Amino acid sequence: MPEPKKSLRQNYIAQSGMNTRSVHAGHDNTNDVHRSLITPIYQTASYEFEKVSDLWDFYEKRSTRLAEYARYGTPTQRALELALASLDNAEDAVVTSSGMNAIATTLMGLMDAGDHFISLNEGYRGTFKLFDNHLVRFGYRVTYADLSLDAVKQATNEKTKVIFLELPTNPYLKLVDLEAIVQYARSKNLTTVVDATFASPFNLKPLDHGVDLVVHSLTKYINGHNDAIAGAILGSKELIEKVKPVRNLLGSNPDAHLCYLISRSIKTFALRMEAHNRSSLLLAEHLEKHPLIERVWYPMLASHPHHALAKTYLKGGGGIVTFQVKAKDASQDERLKAATAFVEALQLPTHAASLGGVESLVHIPTVMNYYDLTPEARLAVGIPDNLVRLSVGLEDTDDLIRDIDQALRASNL
Numbered sequence: 223m224p225e226p227k228k229s230l231r232q233n234y235i236a237q238s239g240m241n242t243r244s245v246h247a248g249h250d251n252t253n254d255v256h257r258s259l260i261t262p263i264y265q266t267a268s269y270e271f272e273k274v275s276d277l278w279d280f281y282e283k284r285s286t287r288l289a290e291y292a293r294y295g296t297p298t299q300r301a302l303e304l305a306l307a308s309l310d311n312a313e314d315a316v317v318t319s320s321g322m323n324a325i326a327t328t329l330m331g332l333m334d335a336g337d338h339f340i341s342l343n344e345g346y347r348g349t350f351k352l353f354d355n356h357l358v359r360f361g362y363r364v365t366y367a368d369l370s371l372d373a374v375k376q377a378t379n380e381k382t383k384v385i386f387l388e389l390p391t392n393p394y395l396k397l398v399d400l401e402a403i404v405q406y407a408r409s410k411n412l413t414t415v416v417d418a419t420f421a422s423p424f425n426l427k428p429l430d431h432g433v434d435l436v437v438h439s440l441t442k443y444i445n446g447h448n449d450a451i452a453g454a455i456l457g458s459k460e461l462i463e464k465v466k467p468v469r470n471l472l473g474s475n476p477d478a479h480l481c482y483l484i485s486r487s488i489k490t491f492a493l494r495m496e497a498h499n500r501s502s503l504l505l506a507e508h509l510e511k512h513p514l515i516e517r518v519w520y521p522m523l524a525s526h527p528h529h530a531l532a533k534t535y536l537k538g539g540g541g542i543v544t545f546q547v548k549a550k551d552a553s554q555d556e557r558l559k560a561a562t563a564f565v566e567a568l569q570l571p572t573h574a575a576s577l578g579g580v581e582s583l584v585h586i587p588t589v590m591n592y593y594d595l596t597p598e599a600r601l602a603v604g605i606p607d608n609l610v611r612l613s614v615g616l617e618d619t620d621d622l623i624r625d626i627d628q629a630l631r632a633s634n635l
């Protein structure tokens with residue numbers, strides 16, 4: 223389907239900053255007789271083709287009509303996709319029903335049974351469960367590599383098609399030398415995919431560094447209000463054309479209401495990200511000096527193992543601060559007691575899964591993601607039981623600091 227020609231205004235927006243793009247990108251009312259300021263919610267399952275020839279025109283790409291059936295898209299959904307493409311400097315985008323669906327759809331679009339892909343060994347556990355428990359059943363093979371180019375090279379074999387990276391990683395916010403990996407991938411004809419959910423397009427635009435496809439959980443910073451689940455895949459038109467049919471035929475596109483909600487949230491995306499970055503850095507600096515904190519991970523702290531990479535690749539450190547609270551001793555038992563007491567004493571951050579919203583959320587990775595492993599197995603995968611992951615929301619930073627201080631004191635009595 224040919225896209226309608228871009229108006230002068232849209233070209234202007236495409237060259238503008240992140241706040242301007244957040245407010246304006248995606249919306250195009252030039253074909254709307256009512257010229258509505260906001261893209262309407264097109265609540266329809268199907269579309270009328272008055273003449274049979276209109277449908278032929280549509281199939282043979284002689285019309286600018288979007289779809290013949292809403293599983294293939296709605297104008298509300300397309301507006302969201304175009305806004306997302308603008309934020310990530312992508313040629314095209316496709317939205318999906320969740321971040322997990324974006325990852326699965328991407329890999330299903332790029333690989334055949336018997337193909338192999340490489341994934342970093344640190345990241346969201348749900349992603350690894352998808353790889354290990356499900357994608358392998360359909361004939362895909364995965365090798366986990368640590369965060370070095372050498373490990374990625376070693377993991378490559380003649381069946382490798384894709385390198386999948388989550389950046390920054392969950393929960394330690396680690397990075398890789400992205401451009402070095404892209405250069406290697408190109409030399410081997412491998413497609414690079416980056417899950418940039420933790421960075422969001424405000425802090426990292428992987429396509430600008432030569433990455434082929436980006437996936438996001440829109441559930442996090444992009445929607446940002448802890449009230450929607452959705453995902454997106456972004457990249458060249460050619461690659462999006464490979465993954466879009468998978469989404470269309472699995473039927474995993476978000477409905478018009480949800481797309482409207484996310485488009486509405488995007489209007490404040492850049493503003494929110496600036497606030498997440500600012501507040502989290504202040505909080506991370508405060509925690510690092512706190513006597514009841516053992517260790518802090520935040521990419522914009524000089525103490526972070528990948529601080530230099532963060533300075534190269536990230537505009538800001540994002541809204542996640544990961545830290546270990548001090549326990550009475552180093553046993554996993556005492557560690558879990560300390561983390562539990564701290565989280566339960568907090569008044570503002572809510573104990574809940576997810577991240578990237580206006581409300582601060584906190585959890586203990588041991589309990590939220592790794593409860594099925596033994597304490598020793600958790601340590602072996604790098605999860606001490608006193609680890610806490612805080613998603614810093616948009617409350618006043620002073621209030622969050624005051625709350626954290628009182629919770630640390632109360633939990634250490």
Ligand code: PLP
Nearest residue numbers: 320321322346417419439441452
């Ligand atoms: N990628 C990362 C880095 C995540 O943290 C998550 C969820 O927490 C996902 C993907 C999955 O996103 P969703 O919950 O929207 O499916």
